[in-house]
Amino acid sequence: MSIDSVFVHKMWNDNELSKMVNGGVPFPMLSDAGGRVGKVFGVYDEDAGVETRGRFIIDPEGVVQGFEVLTPPVGRNIMESIRQVQAFQLVRNSKGKEATPSGWKPGKVTLKPGPDLVGKVWEVWKTEMAFD
Amino acid sequence: MEEVEVGCARPTGGPVGETVEEPKEVVQQTPKEVTPMIKVGKKAPDFTAPAYHQGKFGAVKLSEYLGKWVILCFYPGDFTFV
Incomplete structure (x- = not known):
């Protein structure tokens, strides 16, 4: 537009x-x-x-x-927009049970927020994943 | 005519010379209309707009896309460079 x-x-x-x-x-x-x-x-x-x-x-x-x-x-990054739509679609399809951490792309690990995950994100998600 | 470097914004003009005094508003207008703020998690304001699509002119209404994901993009102008 x-x-x-x-x-x-x-x-x-x-x-x-x-x-x-x-x-x-x-x-x-x-x-x-x-x-x-x-x-x-x-x-x-x-x-x-x-x-x-x-x-x-x-x-x-x-x-x-x-x-x-x-x-x-400055122009946009179209792939980033597509990645965000894919992430929102995943969250929606999981009915909010899954969340996509920093650096998430399709096929990568998601987080399942809940009491068991508190203080344990470091075990399932590594800092390098943010820079992939 | 002096050549002007054209950037990404559309070149604009306007009146030059003495500024014309705008008639003073006598009565305080009703409070300025509040521009709705876009917030994530809130409904997008509906709109209709003329459209060109695959050789045809028509109109598009945002709410016609309910049930689908929409990416709505604004850009400065046709034939710009970026």
Whole structure:
């Protein structure tokens, strides 16, 4: 979503992005004239008249599970966003019985919070795992 | 025209010269509208927005995606570099 019109979205997709991604952008490109939606999400920069790089993960209930906002010159890490969605999905599927520690990736050890884990995290989770 | 280095933000203009005096507000307006804060664990505010998708123009409403995971991304502008 940006403040550009859908016509500009079309030109950008058809003339440039489709040369980077086969078939063009696979998801809807949204237009937010005047930054009305961006204001509500706290990402509209009034002075520059543009939206900053906000990214929101919204779960199937419509609840915001996480967000990240960067100023324009620094791009995002898409794999990190995907990893976070995978982590939230795991937690949701476990009905909250499992949690994903720092550095978690699919297939790695999860934590099962409860009385037995208090003071014992060091036994199941090693510091190196945060830097994998 | 002087060439300007274009960064990632959209170049903007505005009025120059003497600042025009804005008419003073006589009556104190009702309290400024409070911008809703986004909080994790709280519902995302619903919205509808015009959209371009796979060759078609349409509209997307966030609540149409209930039941699915959504990544909502904002960015400064089309044809920017990053």
